Amino acid sequence: MHRNRFGLMLLMLITTMISCIKPYDPEIRSNDERKLVVNGQVTDGDGFQKINITWSSPIESPGYIPVLGCTVTIKDDKGHEFSLSEMGNGDYTTWIDPSLLGAGSKFMLEIFTPDGDKIVSDFDQISACPQVDSVYYEVQQIEGSIPGKYTLGIQFFLDLAGTVTNSRNYRWEVFETWEYHADYPLEWYYDGTVHHVSPPDYSRMVCWRTLQIPNIFTLSTEKLVVNAYKRFPLHFVTNRTSRLMYGYSLLVAQYALSEEAYIYWDQLRINGFEQGGLYEKQPLAIQGNLHNLTHPDKSVLGFFSASSVRTKRIFIQQVPGLPLDFFNGCSPAVMRKGLVEITPRDYPGYLMGDETGYRLVWLNEECVNCLSLGGINIKPDFWPND
Numbered sequence: 081m082h083r084n085r086f087g088l089m090l091l092m093l094i095t096t097m098i099s100c101i102k103p104y105d106p107e108i109r110s111n112d113e114r115k116l117v118v119n120g121q122v123t124d125g126d127g128f129q130k131i132n133i134t135w136s137s138p139i140e141s142p143g144y145i146p147v148l149g150c151t152v153t154i155k156d157d158k159g160h161e162f163s164l165s166e167m168g169n170g171d172y173t174t175w176i177d178p179s180l181l182g183a184g185s186k187f188m189l190e191i192f193t194p195d196g197d198k199i200v201s202d203f204d205q206i207s208a209c210p211q212v213d214s215v216y217y218e219v220q221q222i223e224g225s226i227p228g229k230y231t232l233g234i235q236f237f238l239d240l241a242g243t244v245t246n247s248r249n250y251r252w253e254v255f256e257t258w259e260y261h262a263d264y265p266l267e268w269y270y271d272g273t274v275h276h277v278s279p280p281d282y283s284r285m286v287c288w289r290t291l292q293i294p295n296i297f298t299l300s301t302e303k304l305v306v307n308a309y310k311r312f313p314l315h316f317v318t319n320r321t322s323r324l325m326y327g328y329s330l331l332v333a334q335y336a337l338s339e340e341a342y343i344y345w346d347q348l349r350i351n352g353f354e355q356g357g358l359y360e361k362q363p364l365a366i367q368g369n370l371h372n373l374t375h376p377d378k379s380v381l382g383f384f385s386a387s388s389v390r391t392k393r394i395f396i397q398q399v400p401g402l403p404l405d406f407f408n409g410c411s412p413a414v415m416r417k418g419l420v421e422i423t424p425r426d427y428p429g430y431l432m433g434d435e436t437g438y439r440l441v442w443l444n445e446e447c448v449n450c451l452s453l454g455g456i457n458i459k460p461d462f463w464p465n466d
Contacts, residue, residue: 114138116147116199118191118370118382122154123335123389124181124206129154131164131172131189136381146170149194157186157203181388183208189370189384201384202340202369207247209336210307212392213239215314219402222316234324234399236314238332240299242307247336247388251345252297254314255333257290257460259326262450263410268431268438270422278435284448288463289455296349300342320406328396329462333389341385344368395464409446409453416440 120131131152135145152164152172160180164172185206191199215238221230240250265280293315301307314332317323337345347366370380412432415421418440422429430448432441445452 115378116193116197116372116380118189118199118201118368118380118384120189120382121335121385121387122176122181122187122204122206123387124178124183125389127175127178127181129162129164129174129176131384132170133172133191134170144170147193151192153190155188155190156180181206183388185386187384187386197372197374197378199370199372199380201371204338204341204369204384204386206386206388207249207336207338208245209250209334209388209390210240210242210246211390212332212334213241215239215330215332215392215394217396217399219399220316231318231320232402233316233318233320234396234402235316236330238312238314240301240307240309240312240334242301244307246307247338248302248307249300249337249339249342250298251335251337251342251387252314253333253335254293254295254297255290255331256293256317256323257288257329257331257463258323259286259288259328259463260322260408260450260453260455261286261326262446262448263408264430264432264443264448266430266448268433269428270419270431271427271429272424274419274431274438275428276433276438284450284457287450287453287455287457288460289453290460296345298342298346298349300346319402319404322404322406322408324396324399324402325404325406326397327463329393330396331391331393333391335387335389337385337387340369341383341387344383344385393462409444411444412447413442413444414440415442 115136117134117136118131120129122129133147133150133152135147137143137145146169148166148168148170150166150172154162154164154174154176158180162174162176164174167173183206186203187206188203189201193199215236217234217236219232220235221232222235223230238252242248262285265282265285267277267280269275269277295315297312297314299309299312301309317328344366351366368381368383370382370384372378372380422442430443430445431438432443433439451457
């Protein structure tokens with residue numbers, strides 16, 4: 081009897097506790113829901129400069145919202161002004177003579193929005209950047225989110241070797257390009273009638289894809305004895321991907337930052353932002369160097385910086401000691417009922433076959449068209465010859 085009463089009391093207590101739990105729905109003021117986001121910089125590369133202007137999107141529906149119709153100007157500390165042309169999709173571009181982009185030069189940004197707001201940045205100064213010392217990799221096993229479960233792959237590292245005249249604050253952007261293949265050429269297909277492509281179309285069997293690694297990589301050597309660092313970790317590529325099968329290229333862009341720019345990017349890194357989605361949603365504002373002079377109460381997100389940049393590219397083929405285990409998306413299916421299994425909504429249905437005829441094996445698009453996986457079938461200019 082006492083045991084039953086105790087069980088009943090425990091059940092009532094648990095029910096009460098559950099009923100008191102409410103989902104957390106943060107109250108966001110209307111003027112916080114949409115903020116202007118500016119992403120861009122002046123670099124000493126080839127003289128081409130780009131500024132991107134967007135609206136931050138609501139937390140419940142993150143997305144990309146470009147701002148069109150802005151008047152954008154870059155100014156330096158020597159009285160030069162550079163008007164930017166609108167290229168669409170929130171991008172504004174201009175070209176600055178590289179002779180004006182030396183270390184010590186300062187630049188600021190001025191924007192007039194379609195709503196009439198004037199946005200300005202603080203001046204930011206170009207710092208001297210050393211060459212990228214070396215980029216390399218090691219075969220490693222990385223423990224995942226499940227304790228004791230490891231993934232085999234390659235871990236990339238970077239060595240920094242600066243001098244006393246170089247910046248002490250750095251950021252890196254990393255871009256990967258890889259070659260991948262479809263399993264079959266386009267030779268037979270069905271769209272109510274069986275067609276034979278002769279000679280077979282091999283144009284979509286080999287593709288290349290380039291992506292920016294979304295991680296933010298920052299380092300300061302201010303508190304180190306020397307302006308150098310060994311084995312700075314970049315990203316990890318697992319063996320369960322086609323990236324390392326036919327050829328892989330890594331491009332590293334090394335930026336020398338002012339102290340203010342470094343603090344901004346390091347805060348983004350700490351807060352877990354990815355470069356591909358800066359401020360698509362913004363639960364936590366990070367102070368940049370942009371100001372709305374027309375409405376000072378409206379914050380502007382982002383940072384306009386001036387920096388020097390150096391790049392280094394490496395190529396990888398057939399990593400020794402790394403077995404690959406991946407699925408490329410090709411799943412041939414035997415059609416036991418014949419071509420009637422391919423309905424008009426599936427046209428064209430690709431078929432397995434050769435010059436002698438086709439077989440009742442249905443090839444999904446990934447089997448014959450590498451473009452379907454997001455790449456291009458034009459070899460990049462930097463890709464090595466076979």
